Amino acid sequence: MGPKIMDSTQSIVEMRSVRKTFGSTRALQGVDFTVKRGEVHALVGRNGAGKSTLVSTLSGLTPADAGTITIADTTIEANGKNYAASIRDVIAHVQQTPQLFNLLTVAENLFLESPSVRGRFGVVSSRAMLQRTNELLGKWNMEIRPNSLAGELGAGARQLLEIMKALKRGVPVMILDEPTAALSNAERRLLFEQVKTLKAAGVSFVYISHHLDEIFEVADTVTIMRDGRVVKTHEPVDALDVETIADLMMGEKTVRSVRVDYMDNAASVLLEAKGIRIDQFSDEDIDFHVRAGEIVALAGPVGGGKEALAMILAGQQKPARGTISSPGSSSPRIGLVPTDRHASGYVGILGVRENVAIGGLDILSGPLGLIKTAKEQVHVGGLTRQTNVIASSLEQAVSQLSGGNQQKVVFARALCRDPQVLVALSPTRGVDVGAKEQLYALLRDLASKGLGVVVVSDEEDEIEQLANRVVIVLGGQIRDELVGKYTMNDLVLRMEGVI
Ligand SMILES: Nc1ncnc2c1ncn2[C@@H]1O[C@H](COP(=O)(O)OP(=O)(O)OP(=O)(O)O)[C@@H](O)[C@H]1O
Ligand SMILES: [Mg+2]
Known part of the structure; x- marks a missing residue:
């Protein structure tokens, strides 16, 4: 366990009675969700449980149908259109589906929208952009060239870039939706180090993953969703084990199947x-x-x-x-x-x-x-x-x-x-x-x-x-x-x- 942060009991995110339907699918059926300052809060559940929908309503990517959301000092009616702009400075969301531009370079993907690389007249300085990119890549120990096209990189490097882009914004709440899906073990370790460093600085994470072992490695608390509802909320990770989480996710006992051998050395x-x-x-x-x-x-x-x-x-x-x-x-x-x-x-x-x-x-x-x-x-x-x-x-x-x-x-x-x-x-x-x-x-x-x-x-x-x-x-x-x-x-x- 890491050192306790002074303000760790204070909430930074409060979501109340959030509802969202897509046609006849009730993706969120009145969800309450709280994140405290400086915690890594894992959000788990089966495919289609509503995890991505919940975090998308939180970041304003997909406004909800009803409910309220408070992030830091801002309270929002979650059915409002386009509240994403009003919370841009407090929350960043790395989506499950990659959002990089394949035809732009690494540096452009990372910094093109960032005011820090613009000069006095608002013109982008490519020198500043390259320099900032090199610094960032160095910090992450990544050996890629800033002027490679994003589309030429492997899936792991692209996913890390996406995460770096969000983390460098320095916001107090970060959403990572299945961040490790395309990462190798070494890349995953790089990510976990960054998460731990930022957490120690007081940043909060909502962390979605199907790898339950990762949850035990990075998360402090766990919320489990099933069919658009929360079935367990804000549970300390130490009070859970893999079987309990799996059973709560499934709503039934999960059996692990064993291998069957249909091999025949005479088969064609x-x-x-x-x-x-x-x-x-x-x-x-x-x-x-x-x-x-x-x-x-x-x-x-x-x-x-x-x-x-x-x-x-x-x-x-x-x-x-x-x-x-x-x-x-x-x-x-x-x-x-x-x-x-x-x-x-x-x-x-x-x-x-x-x-x-x-x-x-x-x-x-x-x-x-x-x-x-x-x-x-x-x-x-x-x-x-x-x-x-x-x-x-x-x-x-x-x-x-x-x-x-x-x-x-x-x-x-x-x-x-x-x-x-x-x-x-x-x-x-x-x-x-x-x-x-x-x-x-x-x-x-x-x-x-x-x-x-x-x-x-x-x-x-x-x-x-x-x-x-x-x-x-x-x-x-x-x-x-x-x-x-x-x-x-x-x-x-x-x-x-x-x-
Ligand atoms: N844009 C959309 N239009 C229609 N239905 C949607 C849309 N987005 C999500 N859904 C539906 O809402 C439900 C919740 O989906 P969601 O993507 O939140 O699941 P999830 O928990 O993130 O699952 P996974 O682990 O597989 O990513 C699913 O039934 C899904 O099909
Ligand atoms: Mg999802």
């Missing part, structure tokens, strides 16, 4: 990689295959090559050398769940139906290239049921869905062409404990039906629950393999590089 090979070199620096060949019925995990440190190998297997990245083939047919049908769903997983303004159908335009169209509407409706309907997508209709825009349901849409899209092999990167990122189990059941079901499944994951629990074979990828090479009845201990030691 669906995908074969021979003599693969990931890039020109690789100096050892990778040989790898996927058989029908197996779930293989690619594990290892970020940047060690597991993501690149998966993208090569999925035909999305060209290896420096080597071939990918499918012994049975000329080109294997592969479904891909990409790692960064906001960038390449879905098109937000389109509806669920269109997003899923993009995955199989060829099989859903007739001879003239026109989509057969009836066939599409039935096919997409089946896939969204299989993946448990919860939406008001197949026409609802995907940007309006909760994060977990967006990920299920990405799964439905990947399955649209009836793939032989499914390659899924970070398959349950941003997904609640219940939906996670649904996706695990889906992957096992696919394997039992003879698909080959390749999963890339950083989560040891996830790998242990799913994978019948674990391939450790390190330094662009396959370093080790676990098959069949391995234990959690075997896995952890190899993933941490001890063995």
Whole structure:
């Protein structure tokens, strides 16, 4: 526990009886929520519980239908339009969906709106902007160039930039909505250090995450939401444990499923990689295959090559050398769940139906290239049921869905062409404990039906629950393999590089 702040009992945020509906969805059903000065307050709940909606009404991004909000010395009727401007100086909100401009540079994204880089006549000084950016990047230990385009950075660096941009504003209340979803372990540590430093200076955080272990690492207090209501509020984190939080989130006991093995060494090979070199620096060949019925995990440190190998297997990245083939047919049908769903997983303004159908335009169209509407409706309907997508209709825009349901849409899209092999990167990122189990059941079901499944994951629990074979990828090479009845201990030691 950190040192106590003098004013720590004083509230900085008070939300009273906040209501919000979207059409027939009652996203917030009269929520009370309090944040004290200098605390990290975790907000947890299942996909669709109303977390993002609650913090969006708090920051004024999405005004509520009713209720009052007090932040610092300002009290607002929450149904008022555009109160965001009146609280700009006291609250910053890092949204769940990235908001950076991909065609602007790092420095422009960070400072273009900031008055501190403008000269006497209001003109932006690019020298001042570069200097401030370098200072900030140095403070965060980030090795990226200030004049790279944001769109060229990896998902983790982009997410950190977003957070840096908000934190540097120096406001007393910060909202972080799933800030670590795209971060590596090292990046996550950088973020936690900054959060702790700011907290010690009296800044309050509302922290949303599906990683309950993070809650225990950074949060002081926890509020749990379910179906638009608060079910537990302002509970000290020390009085809770992971099981209790999960049960309160779900409203029922959660069972953790165990891995099932459909592997058969005589089953046909669906995908074969021979003599693969990931890039020109690789100096050892990778040989790898996927058989029908197996779930293989690619594990290892970020940047060690597991993501690149998966993208090569999925035909999305060209290896420096080597071939990918499918012994049975000329080109294997592969479904891909990409790692960064906001960038390449879905098109937000389109509806669920269109997003899923993009995955199989060829099989859903007739001879003239026109989509057969009836066939599409039935096919997409089946896939969204299989993946448990919860939406008001197949026409609802995907940007309006909760994060977990967006990920299920990405799964439905990947399955649209009836793939032989499914390659899924970070398959349950941003997904609640219940939906996670649904996706695990889906992957096992696919394997039992003879698909080959390749999963890339950083989560040891996830790998242990799913994978019948674990391939450790390190330094662009396959370093080790676990098959069949391995234990959690075997896995952890190899993933941490001890063995
Ligand atoms: N703009 C919108 N239009 C229509 N419905 C919406 C909109 N935003 C949210 N909803 C609905 O409101 C409910 C609450 O969604 P919200 O995004 O707040 O959930 P969440 O707790 O943040 O979930 P997740 O953990 O998956 O991000 C969901 O049923 C969602 O579909
Ligand atoms: Mg959300």
